[in-house]
Amino acid sequence: MRGASALAVEQTREVFAGVHGAAKVLFYVLAAVATLAFAAYAWKRVQKYRRGRAIGRLREVWEQTRRREKELVAAGRQLARSRPLQTSISAIAANSTVAKRDRATGVAHFLVFWGFITLFVGTVILTIDEDILAPVTDLVIGHPIHFFHGPFYLGYSVVLDVMGLGAIGGLAYLIGRRYTHPPQLDYTRAEKPEEGYSRSALKKGDALFAWFLMAVLVTGFVQEGYRIVATGFPSFELWSPVGWVLAKVFSGLGLGAATAEDLRLATWWAHAIMALGFVVYIPISKAMHMVVDAANLAVHDPASARRLPKPVPEADHVGYRTLADFTWKELVDLDACTKCGRCHVACPAQVAGGPLSPRDLVLDLRQWVDNQSGLHTLLDWEDRPAATGPLSGNGDTKLAGDVIKEKTLWACTTCMACVEACPVGIEHVSTIVQLRRSLVDEGQMEATLQDTLQNFATQGNSFGKSSRQRARWTKELDFKIKDARKEPVQYLWFVGDFAAFDERVAGLSRTLATILNEAGVDFGLLYEDERNSGNDVRRVGEEGLFEMLVEQNMAAFDKAEFTEIVTTDPHSLNTLRNEYPEFGLDKPVLHYTELLASLIEDGTIPVKPLGRTVTYHDPCYLARYNRVTDAPRRLLSALGCSVAEMPRNKDNTFCCGAGGGRIWMDDSNLAERPSENRIKEAVSIGVDTFVVACPKDMTMYTDAAKTTGNEETMAVLDVVQLLDAALDRETLAARRPAPVEVTVPEPAVEPTALD
Ligand code: SF4
Ligand code: SF4
Numbered sequence: 003m004r005g006a007s008a009l010a011v012e013q014t015r016e017v018f019a020g021v022h023g024a025a026k027v028l029f030y031v032l033a034a035v036a037t038l039a040f041a042a043y044a045w046k047r048v049q050k051y052r053r054g055r056a057i058g059r060l061r062e063v064w065e066q067t068r069r070r071e072k073e074l075v076a077a078g079r080q081l082a083r084s085r086p087l088q089t090s091i092s093a094i095a096a097n098s099t100v101a102k103r104d105r106a107t108g109v110a111h112f113l114v115f116w117g118f119i120t121l122f123v124g125t126v127i128l129t130i131d132e133d134i135l136a137p138v139t140d141l142v143i144g145h146p147i148h149f150f151h152g153p154f155y156l157g158y159s160v161v162l163d164v165m166g167l168g169a170i171g172g173l174a175y176l177i178g179r180r181y182t183h184p185p186q187l188d189y190t191r192a193e194k195p196e197e198g199y200s201r202s203a204l205k206k207g208d209a210l211f212a213w214f215l216m217a218v219l220v221t222g223f224v225q226e227g228y229r230i231v232a233t234g235f236p237s238f239e240l241w242s243p244v245g246w247v248l249a250k251v252f253s254g255l256g257l258g259a260a261t262a263e264d265l266r267l268a269t270w271w272a273h274a275i276m277a278l279g280f281v282v283y284i285p286i287s288k289a290m291h292m293v294v295d296a297a298n299l300a301v302h303d304p305a306s307a308r309r310l311p312k313p314v315p316e317a318d319h320v321g322y323r324t325l326a327d328f329t330w331k332e333l334v335d336l337d338a339c340t341k342c343g344r345c346h347v348a349c350p351a352q353v354a355g356g357p358l359s360p361r362d363l364v365l366d367l368r369q370w371v372d373n374q375s376g377l378h379t380l381l382d383w384e385d386r387p388a389a390t391g392p393l394s395g396n397g398d399t400k401l402a403g404d405v406i407k408e409k410t411l412w413a414c415t416t417c418m419a420c421v422e423a424c425p426v427g428i429e430h431v432s433t434i435v436q437l438r439r440s441l442v443d444e445g446q447m448e449a450t451l452q453d454t455l456q457n458f459a460t461q462g463n464s465f466g467k468s469s470r471q472r473a474r475w476t477k478e479l480d481f482k483i484k485d486a487r488k489e490p491v492q493y494l495w496f497v498g499d500f501a502a503f504d505e506r507v508a509g510l511s512r513t514l515a516t517i518l519n520e521a522g523v524d525f526g527l528l529y530e531d532e533r534n535s536g537n538d539v540r541r542v543g544e545e546g547l548f549e550m551l552v553e554q555n556m557a558a559f560d561k562a563e564f565t566e567i568v569t570t571d572p573h574s575l576n577t578l579r580n581e582y583p584e585f586g587l588d589k590p591v592l593h594y595t596e597l598l599a600s601l602i603e604d605g606t607i608p609v610k611p612l613g614r615t616v617t618y619h620d621p622c623y624l625a626r627y628n629r630v631t632d633a634p635r636r637l638l639s640a641l642g643c644s645v646a647e648m649p650r651n652k653d654n655t656f657c658c659g660a661g662g663g664r665i666w667m668d669d670s671n672l673a674e675r676p677s678e679n680r681i682k683e684a685v686s687i688g689v690d691t692f693v694v695a696c697p698k699d700m701t702m703y704t705d706a707a708k709t710t711g712n713e714e715t716m717a718v719l720d721v722v723q724l725l726d727a728a729l730d731r732e733t734l735a736a737r738r739p740a741p742v743e744v745t746v747p748e749p750a751v752e753p754t755a756l757d
């Protein structure tokens with residue numbers, strides 16, 4: 003054992019100074035108990051995950067994640083330029099998913115994250131020196147070898163001090179932020195259950211976690227300060243700058259060396275017991291996110307929501323009904339939630355006053371799963387009457403209907419804002435759709451939705467019109483659009499239901515067709531063979547109907563000859579681009595804004611600048627699902643429009659409220675429709691033109707401008723209307739070849755016999 007007098011010379015410190023004999027044994031017993039308790043509870047968690055459905059081992063899921071990432075990068079032109087950040091390991095290291103849209107919190111979390119890791123590694127280094135290397139060398143060569151001294155000790159000290167201080171600073175910010183009551187940390191339930199509830203335990207759990215960690219960090223520094231006073235300020239301890247400053251403060255307050263040594267020993271024990279207690283606390287509390295979240299992000303599916311899972315082939319029921327229906331990855335997902343509330347404030351259903359919060363959905367499912375597994379998370383359980391499901395464990399309790407209310411599941415617009423906002427990679431949308439599948443299977447849905455699904459089944463469209471009427475909008479054109487089933491075309495225009503059947507939008511389809519025709523673009527239609535793409539049908543939870551629509555569309559594609567698909571409907575774009583490849587589609591799929599931007603840029607469509615200021619609404623299925631945010635802005639810029647951005651733009655766009663089948667359901671229960679909220683956002687930035695690039699948006703926002711009283715002051719325009727206004731028709735006309743003058747030769751007069 004190194005004596006105190008030698009410490010100053012040796013440039014080290016004694017790890018167990020003042021802790022000898024029985025006290026040291028006691029420490030090791032406590033450490034062993036803490037480690038075993040950690041392992042036992044962590045194992046219980048792993049056992050819970052093992053109750054989930056197998057989707058391959060961690061390595062296979064990891065490889066599949068990387069493969070899908072590459073597929074997605076290859077699939078979209080824009081995606082190639084904007085690689086999804088949330089799937090990369092560097093994102094975990096940089097905490098970039100936490101910093102996204104909240105830089106201050108991201109920086110604070112980064113400091114805590116790396117500070118904690120550094121202090122943990124520091125403890126491991128000490129253990130190696132003190133408990134492995136020294137005893138082993140003592141046994142083998144007769145004297146202990148230590149490396150914890152000299153330059154190594156000095157470097158170690160400064161790194162741990164700086165990183166530990168950073169962790170305290172970051173944690174102080176995160177604790178302080180909670181006292182400002184940001185809306186995302188308001189635990190009021192969106193669903194507002196009549197039977198009442200209490201979430202006070204959730205708040206206590208948050209506070210306990212933060213202050214517990216803070217106490218562990220602070221006591222480490224305090225005992226360092228006492229040690230420096232007790233050892234008489236050896237100059238090399240300047241390499242422990244935080245401890246040195248504290249020692250100066252203590253000394254300035256009159257603390258002597260002997261008292262400092264007593265306080266040091268007491269604080270050492272307090273720090274050691276708290277640190278070991280924290281080890282036990284990790285797997286039973288919010289602290290588990292330190293382990294689970296990194297794992298969850300590493301296997302986050304980059305195609306999540308964009309490509310929904312097929313039903314489980316071996317299941318004897320449709321959708322999710324039991325714990326065993328969840329994949330192990332989805333069970334990890336539920337444990338990963340930190341209750342940060344980013345999804346809660348981003349969710350249009352919650353903002354509109356609907357009965358859905360993605361955060362509450364995840365917490366309710368977690369509580370139900372833990373209940374089923376006999377696991378309790380310390381202070382993280384909500385007190386709700388047993389009748390609501392999660393606490394009852396009753397076999398009669400239905401997962402979709404009781405645990406998660408029917409109205410909650412139907413409130414989702416599948417906008418994906420929750421998935422995009424979640425810093426830990428939770429995949430809410432696919433879980434919601436799995437739960438919806440079981441509701442659809444039991445016929446638990448609104449009558450209007452049921453009627454619409456019937457329309458899909460009989461007519462292949464949501465309007466319930468005969469397929470022969472699908473191309474009726476083309477009748478008013480003074481030219482005939484090519485039939486791609488009869489002659490090859492470069493672009494196959496997949497029109498979609500709204501752009502074909504809705505009179506308010508069909509005019510825009512004619513405008514686009516006319517412009518493409520005038521510019522000499524080679525395009526065609528599937529005419530009556532086109533069916534609804536099935537994107538929203540699948541998100542409603544009607545998988546069988548979706549597959550039927552895919553089959554019919556694939557049969558139509560097989561009849562046609564084309565190079566690329568272009569669609570006006572972002573919902574169709576999503577399923578054609580991301581889901582149809584699983585059914586054999588191997589052609590690129592473009593949104594019309596992508597095509598028009600490139601046609602203007604290469605000079606095929608000449609335009610004259612409009613000189614207008616507009617705002618542009620990013621459709622969820624275009625911007626968030628498929629990361630097409632650049633092309634519409636390039637297009638608007640090429641038309642001479644300057645885009646004033648709304649606060650929520652690009653992948654942070656705000657849903658119109660129509661997706662996921664919501665357009666076929668009653669929304670009169672909402673305090674304010676999402677589309678109305680969005681129009682008000684546009685009004686707040688002082689623009690008079692609201693540009694859309696989705697047929698459903700055209701109908702939703704035209705209505706919202708009316709209902710919010712902005713009909714006169716806010717023009718809702720499709721990008722095609724702006725293009726029509728900017729089109730340089732003179733240049734187009736000049737390009738057209740002059741009509742060939744046909745001179746009919748005089749008929750040669752054959753000499754007759756009469757001549
Ligand atoms: S997908 Fe959109 S509507 Fe559905 S829970 Fe997530 S944020 Fe809310
Ligand atoms: S699901 Fe994700 S975004 Fe929502 S509260 Fe949990 S961690 Fe935060």
